[in-house]
Amino acid sequence: MAKYRIVHYINNFFSGAGGEEAAGMKPEVHQGPVGPGLALETAFGEDYEVAATVVCGDNYFGENLEDATAELIGMIRLYEPDLFIAGPAFNAGRYGVACGTICKEVERELGIPVLTGMYEENPGVDMFRKELIVIKTKNSAAGMRKAVPVFKNLGEKLVKGEEILGPDTEGYLERGIRVNYFAEKRGSERAIELLLKKCKGEECPTEYPMPKFDRVEPAAPVTDMAHTKIAIVTSGGIVPQGNPDHIESSSATRYGIYSVAGMERMDKKDFMTVHGGYDRAFVTEDPNLVIPLDVLREMQKEGVIGELADYFITTTGTGTSTGNAKAFGEDFVGRLKEDKIGAVILTST
């Protein structure tokens, strides 16, 4: 009987090419197992072989995502593998992201089972845990010995199409998939037992956790306004005349950053509003009603505030999903930090 073929992905470090100095290496392929693949091949036994090992530098992968992926897929495809294993990446962040990315792509392109492994706090875990089976490893390569049998067990099950049990039983990281099972006692009885524990102040683990509630603690107040740089952000839909970036009048998918350098006030010749949620007549006439540039300039001169950013950030609030608004914020906040903004005035209609 022909052996099941495994192709294994590792990075520059585990291939022996070197650490940071080799992180820029391009994809290459080696016959048979390399580095940690030797332990995998031994564990999987006679019916399996590590047919090839593909290697790529972590930086090269991160900086050339599409090219690197395409090239690697081409290499992997030639070996017609039955199983693809990446890593484990342990606590290496860039390696973890590379393992997750390549696994997803192999699964999609080649339609074969894939496996990777990471330490719980590897940033790759949160990116890929819902989509992939990520085996739970220790935070350093010293954990390889313990990880190998887990790879073997899950790999065999995947190749043979056997049922994958729960994360604790199998040793992978929880994927957030709700799976039915028959409990020993019926729901009403379990609920009563939990309630009695709760009344006694004992631990009463929920069978279904609530989603995380995203509240942010208030930032510390400004202590020295006269030396603070302020930026204006608005959801009031003020844009330069002609709306150069085509920000939508509602359900915005974009935001814009526009200059107010050298301006004393918001002039209606320069700015307009595209906001679809209210009567625009007043604001069209006087955009300062949304961006209070005139009074902020006064205060700047008076020394009430230290400085004013020479731009404002804008989008429309009507119909805009909280998801989009969050993404805008995450996108522009880096700029605010870079520009040493000490406080933000956000205006909404």
Place this chain on the structure above:
Amino acid sequence: MKGVMVTNNYRCLEKWEGRLRIDYNKEWGYLDVLLATRDYIHRGYFLLTHPLAGSVKPNQTPFKSVILAEESLEGAEEFRDLALIEESIEAYRKFMKNRPLPGWPEQTAEDFRTIDLSLMEGVMSNPMMNRR
């Protein structure tokens, strides 16, 4: 009380036109009604009915009606309505991803209109809806 019913069910339009403002659009799908509802909330309106009223899941019925008003009828926690509509839109997307709405024959569609109408009848007959 200044109310508005956002709907894509013409039977609601027929029944209550003149009683309150009806924002009816026959081109709207279930999601469009939810999005129009969200626009009203963003403009300061308050929900009077739950956006997912009727436990017919969003990928089963094409029809949806929601009533809002310019004033709130209850001392609800302040972020309630926005949270409700966002959760409803999220639920819609989840179920549609699961399995999109089938193309119902007209008789079936009419039955769904009846159910939606019935959900609104319960509300429209509530004395609080007649408050001035």
Place this chain on the structure above:
Amino acid sequence: MKLELGKIYISDVQFAEKTYVENGTLYVCKAEIERLVLEDERLAGARVELARPGESVRISPVKDVIEPRVKVEGGGDIFPGVIGKVGQVGEGRTHALVGATVITCGKIVGFQEGVIDMSGPTAKYTPFSQTNNVCVVIEPAEGLETHDYEAAGRMAGLKTAVYVAEAARDLTPDEVVTYETKPLPMQIAQYPELPKIGYVHMLQSQGLLHDTYYYGVDAKKFVPTIMYPTEIMDGAIVSGNCVAPCDKVTTYHHLNNPVIEDLYRHHGKDLNFVGVILTNENVFLADKERHSDMVAKLAEFLGLDGLLITEEGYGNPDTDLMMNCKKVARAGVKVVIITDEFPGRDGKSYSLADAVPEADTMVSCGQGNLIVHFPPMDRLIGTMDYVESQIGGYAGCMNEDGSFDAELQIIIASTIANGFNKLAARTY
């Protein structure tokens, strides 16, 4: 209030010239039932068929399931205000044909009616594959309006159940279970050292096909109230809805409410079961706010230490569930929620339509989006014409040999959110 429930165990059902029980077998008179059901001019046809555990039988679309019960002592009628006269129930003695049910099925009213398989891989998901079922297949009169058809179907089932239950009146029960809850001060005094526990029972009440009746009162028209737990065992609550097949609380499940049963099992041992708070799940948000306020007020008024909450349905009711949970918790009462889940086809989305941080202890009754395979069956009671449009079915789900694939949602009471079943979900 004290109720003796006399259980007569039924292990088989057969047709006969008259309706009676002998040696654990329920004999029913087909002609009598059909005549009784057709007294209602809204119905054009009625046909009685039997389904027993293990048979290769599929029943669909199922509207309601009812356990036959008869009031023997203590006054009042079963299903007061709906079939019986309005009058207090929950006291004295009631006989039940345990292991038998009446099932109504026939042309769908509104797509929310489900499937029961008596054998095969999906039988394990519904409790009614284990009961001996008297199925009444109804057919509406030409042009019958939807509300009227729903009402006629509901009454047909209840009437049949009451008729069949007469056979239990003079029998000696195989087992008698006594349930008792005393007036509040005495109940508290009886077990002063035990935690005082209550139950918030949320009734579906959104409109057509989404209504429930309490002593004949449309549940969307009442404000939250307190009930002795035994009242429900005499049919004080009747289901008038088809929410989704999987989490529909049938009239059978009201009669056999698992939370009430299990609380009584613990009563006097490790808790003091003080009473039930009934509330509804209205569409009107002002009702939701008012009624959740009142639930919290009643919980406080009863001096509860802890309570359980169950809901019926998905979406709109999730908001009532969360409001009740939050307000009760803020009143200082410990709370555990029982619910089912709809996490989407991949099982990865959030399962409810609402959430509050106070809902930190929940029991899962399983997820309804799982796809299951229904093999062909030898005999069909009802019709399969609607499978594709029933909840959980989809266009093209039906195969020529009579087999089909559908979400677990399509099976009656498969994920019922009151904890009746052992089905649960966990995170992988």
Place this chain on the structure above:
Amino acid sequence: MVKEIERVGIPVVHICTVVPISKTIGANRIVPAVGIPYPLGDPTKSPEQSKKIRRELVERGLKALETPVSGQTVFE
């Protein structure tokens, strides 16, 4: 957007017309604005008066930024 800004430690004041929405999106320092068609100012009055109202609102906003808060706070 508010939460994302505040998450990196920059205090934000949200001057807005609909306070409940501001609360929903997680703002911690909230100043209610004048009204929907004209949040900062009142164009139905003279330009000077409108600007004065605007100045007052911005001053209130700055004050909010200088005030320590422990949770969502509305500065009226």
